[in-house]
Amino acid sequence: MMHVVQTLTAIHDRYLDPSKTPRRSVTEMYHLSQAATSYNMNLSAGVEPGDRDALWGTAILLGIISFASLDVSDPREAWPFRDPDPSDLEWLGLSHGKKTVWRIANPMRSDSIFYPLVDEYIDNATPATTLHWAQCVPPAFISLYGLDDMTTTEDNPYEHAVQTLAPLLKTKWTRYNNQRFFYFVQSFQPVLKNLLKQKDPRALLLLAYWYSTICDSMWWMSRRAIVECQSICLYLERDHGDEETILDLLQLPRTKCGLAPPKRRPYIPWFGSLT
Amino acid sequence: MNIVNVNRTGDSGSATTLASRSDVLSNRNESAVPANFYPAIVVSDQFSSYQLDSQSVDRLGKFYTRTVLSIGTEKAAKLYQNYAIEIACAVRMNVCRMQSRTDLVKETLYDACRSNTHCNP
Numbered sequence: 342m343m344h345v346v347q348t349l350t351a352i353h354d355r356y357l358d359p360s361k362t363p364r365r366s367v368t369e370m371y372h373l374s375q376a377a378t379s380y381n382m383n384l385s386a387g388v389e390p391g392d393r394d395a396l397w398g399t400a401i402l403l404g405i406i407s408f409a410s411l412d413v414s415d416p417r418e419a420w421p422f423r424d425p426d427p428s429d430l431e432w433l434g435l436s437h438g439k440k441t442v443w444r445i446a447n448p449m450r451s452d453s454i455f456y457p458l459v460d461e462y463i464d465n466a467t468p469a470t471t472l473h474w475a476q477c478v479p480p481a482f483i484s485l486y487g488l489d490d491m492t493t494t495e496d497n498p499y500e501h502a503v504q505t506l507a508p509l510l511k512t513k514w515t516r517y518n519n520q521r522f523f524y525f526v527q528s529f530q531p532v533l534k535n536l537l538k539q540k541d542p543r544a545l546l547l548l549a550y551w552y553s554t555i556c557d558s559m560w561w562m563s564r565r566a567i568v569e570c571q572s573i574c575l576y577l578e579r580d581h582g583d584e585e586t587i588l589d590l591l592q593l594p595r596t597k598c599g600l601a602p603p604k605r606r607p608y609i610p611w612f613g614s615l616t
Numbered sequence: 617m618n619i620v621n622v623n624r625t626g627d628s629g630s631a632t633t634l635a636s637r638s639d640v641l642s643n644r645n646e647s648a649v650p651a652n653f654y655p656a657i658v659v660s661d662q663f664s665s666y667q668l669d670s671q672s673v674d675r676l677g678k679f680y681t682r683t684v685l686s687i688g689t690e691k692a693a694k695l696y697q698n699y700a701i702e703i704a705c706a707v708r709m710n711v712c713r714m715q716s717r718t719d720l721v722k723e724t725l726y727d728a729c730r731s732n733t734h735c736n737p
Contacts, residue, residue, distance in 0.1 A: 346700060347672055350679040353686070368671075398699070405687055454699050458692055517689050560686060 342395055344376035345402045349561075352409050356560050363414040373406065388445055394454045397446035400439050407432040409561035416571035421540045422579070423572075430538060432565070436527055465520040474507035479593075485586050486543060498532040502547050509554050516559065525551050542581045546590060549573040553597035570598035676701070 351369045355361050380399060388396055410432070413419050420429045448455035449462065475483065482488065486499040505525045514522060529537075536544040552570035555562050574595045577587055668676070684700055685693045 342700070343668075343676075346679045347675050349687075350675045350683045353683045354675075354678070394699075398696070401688075454695065457695060458689075461689055461691060519689065 342399050342402075344372040344379065345399050345406065348372040348376055349402055349406050349409070352406065353560065356409075356564065363412055365410065365412045369410075373410075376403070393446040393450075394448070396442060397448045397453075397455060400442040400446070404432075404435055404439050405561050407435040408565055411565045411568060414564075414568060416568050416575055419568045419572040421545060421569075421572060422576045430534070433526060433529070433534060433537070436523070437529075440527060461517070462520070465518055465524070469508040469512045469518070469521055472508070472511060474504045477507035477511045478503060479590060481586055481590055485546075485590070498530060498536060499543060499547065501528065501530060502533055502544075506547060506551055510550065512554075514555055514558050519558070519562075522551070522555055522558075540576070540580075542577055542584060542587055545573045545577060546587055546594075549577075549591065549594040549598075553594040556597050556599070567598045570594050571600050574598070574600055 348369055351366055351372065355363075355366060355369070376399075380403065383392070384396070411419070416422060420426065447453070449459050450456065470477065475488075482503060486503050487497055488500060488503060502525070505528050509522055509525060512518065512521065533544055537548060549570050552566040552573070555566045556570065557563065558566065574591050577584075577591060581587055679700065680697060684697045687693065688696065
């Protein structure tokens with residue numbers, strides 16, 4: 342935990358000082374590697390009942406660190422626009438790991454130091470809106486993701502994610518409802534994660550919409566949300582410029598993440614977009 | 617050896633070391649606890665150990681007064697502020713080892729955190 346605290350504070354220092362490079366500092370890297378090693382060893386050694394709160398508290402901070410650990414500020418150097426890198430979507434894997442730790446640590450048990458937060462967890466687990474999901478998404482989503490009445494989650498890898506994302510598009514982010522927003526990525530099915538790794542344009546569009554809901558949030562969330570949202574927009578415009586529906590749907594995330602409106606380019610089917 | 621020095625009056629300083637802040641030593645007021653009363657602080661578990669230097673104690677202070685308040689709901693932030701150092705020094709996962717009592721280490725760290733003046737929460 343001490344290394345985790347040191348890492349997170351060092352990242353926060355870097356974020357608060359615009360004169361510092363966006364690259365990770367040696368201090369961050371040292372403490373994070375020590376924290377990860379120690380955490381894995383402690384987990385492997387078995388979790389005693391008295392360790393559970395420390396285990397969960399550390400998992401929360403590690404999750405924040407993984408999301409905050411973005412060491413570029415130029416969207417062209419960020420995923421997915423850049424060439425593949427082993428660290429791509431690393432934060433998403435850690436986000437899923439937290440679910441396992443939750444089951445082990447059970448922070449909602451009555452003797453947990455996290456028990457006072459149980460009301461917040463319950464509040465954020467209830468639906469954010471009474472609207473049907475189809476009323477919350479752009480109409481073009483229905484056809485783009487094949488969400489007619491006949492599809493089921495088993496044969497449509499996007500359906501669950503679209504339905505989870507939908508109410509967030511009608512919800513203003515606050516510190517209090519933050520957990521609601523992270524439930525979207527925590528609920529990703531493995532097939533959707535694989536599609537993201539393969540830079541599937543529909544999966545990327547969903548992630549861009551989610552990022553657009555948290556561009557104006559806490560310091561440790563907003564940088565990745567803005568930079569990777571921009572990066573997704575630029576990638577889709579570069580590599581999928583012939584998919585008009587996707588380009589049209591990109592307008593909202595593009596605006597939310599602060600990219601200038603794109604120049605609309607004439608599209609010639611046999612030649613592609615003209616610059 | 618790094619020795620943590622904390623001005624306990626809370627009016628003029630933050631955690632520091634003897635070597636890096638001699639000005640504090642020369643100007644400290646009479647009610648401050650002498651620096652050499654403070655032990656080296658080593659946080660460790662069964663696999664590794666880490667001795668907190670002045671920068672680490674300073675960073676811990678920033679975490680306590682600034683960073684922890686910026687990472688979750690207001691209620692969660694306060695809860696974390698109350699328990700983070702407790703957890704960091706928890707027996708089993710992380711054990712604070714020193715020549716005297718563990719409680720004194722925690723007290724020293726809390727003092728360092730509360731007297732941190734490097735940030736605006």
